[in-house]
Amino acid sequence: MKIHLTSVFVDDQAKALHFYTEILGFVKKYDVPVGGNDRWLTVVSADEPGGTELLLEPAGHPAVKPYRDALVADGIPVAQFAVDDVRAEFERLSGLGVRFTQDPLEMGPVTTAVLDDTCGNLIQIATQPQ
Amino acid sequence: MIGKWRLAYPAGVADDLFKALADPTRRTILDELVEKSGQTLFEICSRLSMKHRLGISRQAVSQHLAVLEAAGLVVSRREGRYKFHDLDTGPLRLITERWPLPDTSAPEESTP
Numbered sequence: 632m633k634i635h636l637t638s639v640f641v642d643d644q645a646k647a648l649h650f651y652t653e654i655l656g657f658v659k660k661y662d663v664p665v666g667g668n669d670r671w672l673t674v675v676s677a678d679e680p681g682g683t684e685l686l687l688e689p690a691g692h693p694a695v696k697p698y699r700d701a702l703v704a705d706g707i708p709v710a711q712f713a714v715d716d717v718r719a720e721f722e723r724l725s726g727l728g729v730r731f732t733q734d735p736l737e738m739g740p741v742t743t744a745v746l747d748d749t750c751g752n753l754i755q756i757a758t759q760p761q
Numbered sequence: 762m763i764g765k766w767r768l769a770y771p772a773g774v775a776d777d778l779f780k781a782l783a784d785p786t787r788r789t790i791l792d793e794l795v796e797k798s799g800q801t802l803f804e805i806c807s808r809l810s811m812k813h814r815l816g817i818s819r820q821a822v823s824q825h826l827a828v829l830e831a832a833g834l835v836v837s838r839r840e841g842r843y844k845f846h847d848l849d850t851g852p853l854r855l856i857t858e859r860w861p862l863p864d865t866s867a868p869e870e871s872t873p
Contacts, residue, residue, distance in 0.1 A: 700842065703842045703843060706800075706802055706843065733807075738811035738812050739811060745804070
């Protein structure tokens with residue numbers, strides 16, 4: 632078994648696609664209408680087109696808002712993305728206006744930071760020891 | 762001068778302060794907030810587990826923060842959807858007002 636796809640709930644799929652591709656740098660993989668205004672919308676890492684997909688899932692279910700509000704209030708991210716250099720990404724993304732709820736923090740061999748994806752979620756970026 | 766602190770601080774305030782300071786985990790939380798004020802619960806938990814290797818649940822950290830807030834040493838601040846915790850060392854003044862430090866910087870002027 633392997634992790635093939637995981638999802639984050641997003642307030643607005645068009646806005647999410649912009650943020651996850653133009654700002655974070657992922658690449659769109661599938662964009663299929665699935666009824667109403669909803670789309671089956673996934674992105675992948677630019678250097679791993681066959682890798683794990685991230686589904687940008689509509690946040691319409693009534694359970695989503697209280698769940699996410701509680702997580703965001705406590706600063707808890709819903710996903711972690713690997714980057715080569717957390718500090719460099721922090722500088723780059725801050726320059727693009729991205730809001731961080733946790734600045735880069737070195738904890739032993741791991742460095743992390745937490746950002747707001749503007750679609751209702753906090754995302755952790757991390758540099759793991761090689 | 763004797764008893765001045767009693768006027769400034771009700772007895773309960775002192776009890777809350779000393780109770781808050783009595784716990785090593787809560788002192789570590791204060792240490793981390795000295796390093797950087799304005800942390801989310803998640804960041805405080807990360808620092809305690811990753812930096813200090815404290816096996817402590819998020820609920821327990823929340824309870825420690827509530828004790829620190831009751832003592833006025835930590836103030837939580839809502840900013841949009843986020844909640845940050847700031848350090849306030851103001852209440853520590855109670856200690857040196859009650860038990861003054863020896864004045865080492867400048868000898869007291871003797872005004873005849």
